[in-house]
Amino acid sequence: MADRAIGIFDSGVGGLTVYREIARQLAGEEYLYLGDTGRVPYGTKSPSTVLRYAQEAAAFLVSHRVKMIVVACNTASAVALADLEERFRLPVIGVIEPGAHKAVAVTRNRRVGVIGTEGTIKSGAYTRAIHAIDPQIEVVSVACPLFVPLVEEGWAEHPVTRLVAEEYLAPLLQHDIDTLVLGCTHYPLLKPTLRSLLGDDLTLVDSAAETAKSVREVLHRDHLLRLSPPAAPRFFVTDLPTRFEQVGGSFLGDLLPNVQQVEIG
């Protein structure tokens, strides 16, 4: 069991920011990554549709005999985590709880902002996860639907993106938050723009590092850390690999080898 791969899925390329961090912290593991690029994005779709897609993505990974599933997509984590745990009887780790824990740990004034896709924000999953730890924290959430297309266009540091960010973040700044959760795996690429807009006093919380820590803890707890020599990661997508390889490179900061198209629906 310990020598099986860690399965990671996302709606597309965004989850590569999470994969990168896990692979950095756990370099000896084997990884299978699935990007559902044929049906991307999840963030504008309804919870029932995202749940179905997440079930199909997880089933694909389970059919490849993974030892754990990482849901490297905030929208899917928000609606599908409990269902996947029950359905597949494997450790399932999402990105929302780790991000919520980090936000609670770092906020000083106990006012936390959360930005994400429409699906993630509407689900209220971050607010619930933060309040489960500390119900006194004020959580202000804003959906930012244009951030994903702007990042995918390669405009993460474009003046247009700064203008869009000013408009989206205005309600958060009015609440005097001191911590902002980047509740979408595309958003770490916006850090320079957000930082220049928000200043250095505000803490940006990116779930990737915290999620990797959770993965490590669970593998350790369940005696599932890999002992065999490391194997090369494999990447699967549900559309042609071309665009995933191109855009994914900027998320991974490296070339993407071994990308293969599969059907999962």
Add this chain to the structure above:
Amino acid sequence: MADRAIGIFDSGVGGLTVYREIARQLAGEEYLYLGDTGRVPYGTKSPSTVLRYAQEAAAFLVSHRVKMIVVACNTASAVALADLEERFRLPVIGVIEPGAHKAVAVTRNRRVGVIGTEGTIKSGAYTRAIHAIDPQIEVVSVACPLFVPLVEEGWAEHPVTRLVAEEYLAPLLQHDIDTLVLGCTHYPLLKPTLRSLLGDDLTLVDSAAETAKSVREVLHRDHLLRLSPPAAPRFFVTDLPTRFEQVGGSFLGDLLPNVQQVEIG
């Protein structure tokens, strides 16, 4: 046969601009509209994936015994039209040829610009369709990936959209075009922004009216104009109807009744 409905499909809400124009010109017909909202958008996906989705959408309409298929999506028209005609042996009308005809008819300096999704522009379908009529026309094409998300965010006339348009259209204006084809069904909502940027001398070509004219001509030619009393239109989507109803209202300028979720994959 004449009393059967006209089937129209699109990746989502955009095709409603085409439906609206057809229904205006042919008020006595019955309509079935399918928006593949569970897999929207098509414009960023590969030709082979868009072809498969278009085949499934058309098969759904054919299973409801339509007399004709209108592909109210530029990306799907660009890659799937010939295949659907051969596969279903029904009249199949796309939005690209009508738009190309109109552009050729109105240009005076024979320099035509085309804007659309990545999929539509990469296919070269507009350039081919225009050159099939007049090979001497200079065609300059630009993909505008952010226009669809901006329109869906309700920002069609937002200052940010004007800035984005300035950047996308700069290469077109350098070529001194006198005609611009709006090669995506979302773009008619951008007309005020494009007009304020481009001035009144440039002609904006929107395929909807021309496509409706083609539909009328084919129905007339094949003696397929409906004789029975008109029936209410029906709308089908592949995700929950909520978002389609909300965003679709702004495309249709009216409420959307009878929207029903179906599975087509």
